[in-house]
Amino acid sequence: MFSFKSLSLFILLTTVFSPVNSHAEDADFISEGGRLYDKWWQEIGLKKPATTHPSYPSAGRQKGANTWRCKECHGWDYLGDKGAYASGSHFTGIRGISDSAGRSIDEVMAILKNKTHRYDEVMLDYGLLRLSAFVSSGQVDIRHYFRPDSNKVIGNILNGKKRYNQSCKECHGSQGLKRNFGSRNKPEYMGTLANKNPWEAMHKLRNGHPDAFVMGDPMPHMLGKINLQQQLDLLAYLQTLPPAK
Ligand code: HEC
Ligand code: HEC
Structure with a gap:
């Protein structure tokens, strides 16, 4: 019959796979992650980075705080070097995040805390969780x-x-x-x-x-x-x- 385990699985599946627009709260959570994909320091009142992101390629043409915006390395289209930033002043050669759509929040969180990203040095889990939810379920092509x-x-x-x-x-x-x-x-x-x-x-x-x-x-x-x-x-x-x- 209906065990607790299958109920929680049901909840998990419906939250992950159902259209976002039926979950107003999820949409608030994910869209805040979407705003953090941009100038996150403005969105949650953090200190504006004074340095260039350590993983920003030296051949890139941007510097300073902008290089800490996710969009600067991964693009507004989430396609990185395969999309609008394939050339021009925002080119970095870094790939997009579209392959991470559908990944678990934990997996994406781990990426944001890795040596390439180091976002745990500049924000708390509050922001990392919302960013991860955005990467996982907020993208559209x-x-x-x-x-x-x-x-x-x-x-x-x-x-x-x-x-x-x-x-x-x-x-x-x-x-x-x-x-x-x-x-x-x-x-x-x-x-x-x-x-x-x-x-x-x-x-x-x-x-x-x-x-x-x-x-x-x-x-x-x-x-x-x-x-x-x-x-x-x-x-x-x-x-x-x-x-x-
Ligand atoms: C309560 C006021 C308000 C409403 C309502 C509003 N916006 Fe905005 N919007 C802003 C402000 C403030 C900015 C920041 C840029 C600026 O200062 O002009 C902005 C920025 C934007 C930008 C980004 C521009 C850029 O280059 O950064 C877009 C796109 C946009 N709005 C679209 C919309 C759309 C579409 C709607 C309706 C669904 C909407 N806005 C409703 C206030 C509003
Ligand atoms: C300074 C550049 C830079 C910035 C800014 C940046 N990333 Fe990345 N990101 C990378 C690089 C480099 C990789 C690894 C690509 C590779 O393995 O070749 C990566 C990989 C990823 C991946 C995995 C890509 C995949 O395979 O799907 C995700 C997800 C991701 N980044 C999310 C983010 C988010 C969210 C932000 C903003 C909080 C962000 N990144 C900001 C450089 C950046």
């Missing part, structure tokens, strides 16, 4: 949803627009021009980013942005709130927004 030979996402733009007006417009403006992600001389708006780097846009719309508050409200994460197709619809709409004022 949006290349499967691109139109052939382009970075344009296939999605329902009208549905995406509805979602945008509901969840994003207040902070980013009706055309995505309210917040400039770049600089005064080199402005970058929602439409610019979504076309130039759909992986980063998708990562941030799913997981939120580290320490992004407007008038005390954090940028919401969409993981667990809308399903993957709805996230793609939203991204498809972001790609229709104007690149400049």
Whole structure:
């Protein structure tokens, strides 16, 4: 019959394999890991690293705190040297983390504490656990949803627009021009980013942005709130927004 052992196995299997959006709490946990994949020191109020990460290759063109962001070595697309960072100023030659999707939290934790990574020297298990949950169950490969030979996402733009007006417009403006992600001389708006780097846009719309508050409200994460197709619809709409004022 129904033993305790099979019940815990059931719970384990449902947490690991069921769609994340049916578990709001898991989504909060995983998306926080997603924000830590970025500027983790901002997300949980830790000291900004003053050195370059010891495993950052000397041939790489970045230095300092940025080299401690997971994305700097593994990419916004999680594909490392096989993805968008296969060349250019973010090239490191380091492989991606996509093979680690589905690995146990313990296995990923061990990687984050190994000699290559040393993240246990800069953060507590609080952060390592969430990062591991993200690596294990927060990744998505949006290349499967691109139109052939382009970075344009296939999605329902009208549905995406509805979602945008509901969840994003207040902070980013009706055309995505309210917040400039770049600089005064080199402005970058929602439409610019979504076309130039759909992986980063998708990562941030799913997981939120580290320490992004407007008038005390954090940028919401969409993981667990809308399903993957709805996230793609939203991204498809972001790609229709104007690149400049
Ligand atoms: C300075 C560069 C660098 C940074 C930053 C970095 N890693 Fe890595 N990572 C590596 C290298 C090097 C490997 C090993 C690749 C190999 O074995 O060839 C690796 C491997 C991994 C793997 C195993 C890859 C696989 O086979 O699936 C995971 C998972 C991983 N890293 C996660 C992370 C996470 C999460 C972060 C941020 C907390 C992070 N890494 C930050 C350099 C980095
Ligand atoms: C409560 C305000 C708020 C809401 C709502 C909000 N955001 Fe944000 N968002 C921010 C802030 C703050 C930043 C940090 C960058 C900045 O300062 O402009 C940001 C950054 C981003 C970035 C990263 C830009 C970059 O280059 O770093 C993306 C992409 C983004 N938001 C998408 C969205 C989407 C899509 C929605 C709706 C699902 C949304 N945001 C809702 C406040 C918000």
